[in-house]
Amino acid sequence: MLRQSSFIFLVLLILVLSACGKAPEAAQSNQGTSAQENNTQSIEHLKGTAVVPKKIERMVVLSAAYIDHMLTIGEKPAGVNVEVRYGGDYLPYFADQLEGVPTVGSADSPNLEAIVAINPDVILIESRTAENTYEQLEKIAPTVVLGNEWLDYEDDTTYWTQDLLTIAEMYDKVDLAKEKMGEVEQRAAQLKEKIAQLDQKKLAYLRVREKNLQIYAAKGHPTNTLLYHDLGFEPTAVTPSEQREDLSMEKISDIDANFVVLEVDPNGQDYLNSMNESSLWRQVPAVHADQVYETDSFWLFKGWGVIGRSEIMDEVQKMIE
Incomplete structure (x- = not known):
């Protein structure tokens, strides 16, 4: 009986010592998992969770x-897309701040080899x-998909801020983003x-x-809502409500605008020359009053961001003065 009790005690002792020996190993494993999660x-x-x-x-x-x-928010990309139709380089209003940043093809046709060479932490599309x-x-790397098609935000004029806040959250700079948004507002x-x-x-527009x-609508894009909602310009009789429309040469005289913002595509110069020769174009009040402001082809890009919207407002300021 004594021998049996001693044997049981010995087995229990071995089990206790064995458990004690494994405890630090388990704790170390948990600490490793915790550290990984914290990093x-x-x-x-839009594609799930990255x-x-x-x-x-x-x-x-x-x-x-x-x-x-x-x-x-003060962060410099490690690689950026180009716009082929505008020369295949940095967009001009970013050029100074992007000096030295590698280009990686267009958004529609990215250069995968160039992206691999950067060894990115994250790809944002x-x-x-x-x-x-x-x-x-x-x-290649965790890929975060933002945006949700251009016309999917109905009457929300602050839609353009959603992706800014998501990106700012990734860098723990939401407060800075809100500060910059407030300055623009x-x-x-x-x-x-x-x-x-x-x-x-x-x-x-x-x-x-x-x-x-083409004539742009009163909403349906952040640039449009900036002009007509945030800044308070009035749409013309032929300004569509939600989506841009084609205007035939015969319809040009119906544009009852006091101001015209004219964006000319790189291949649109011949058509612009035809417009300038047209008596119908000269009947537009803004044309007659010399209130036509030819701008670059980037307003549709600029409307989506703090920097771009600020530049649009700089141009509008000059226009009304």
Whole structure:
């Protein structure tokens, strides 16, 4: 009986010592898991959840809007897309801040080898880019898909801020992003007061393309809502509500605008020359009063970001003065 009791005690002692020996190993394993979790963050996006580093060092960006957002919060991309139709280089209003940043092809046709060479922590793309290249990019690095098609935000005039806040959250800079957004909103409010004092403030936002003229809508895009909602310009009789429309040469005289913003495509110069020779174009009040302001072809990019919207307002300020 004594021998049996001693044997049982010995077995129990071995089990206790064995458990004690494994405890530090288990604790060490848990600490490793905890440390790994503390070094990453989970980002919800249109394709699911991406696990990315908490300290992002190399972000490749395939969107002009997202370049704007990163520069707004003081972060420099590790690689950026180009716009082929505008020369295949940096967009001019970012050029100074992007000096030395590698280009990685267009958003529609990214250069995968160039992206691999950067060894990115994260790749940031729009939903339209994801349609063709998400799977390829995801094999290179965690790929975050933002945006949700241009016309999907109905009457929300602050839609353009959503992706900025998501990107700022990835860098723990949401407060800075909100500060920059507030500065833009304040600037818009001040400019709106000046525009409200104008006796005539109908504006037409036109785009001259290779073979036709288009007029942009009063909403449906952040640039449009900046002009008509945030700044308070009035749409013309032919300004569509939600989507841009073609205007035939015969319809040009119906543009009852006091101001015309004229965006000319790189291949639109011949059509612009035809317009300038037309007596119908000269009947437009803004043309007659020499209130036509030819701008660069980047307003549609600029409307999506703090930097771009600020530049649009700089131009509007000069226009109304």
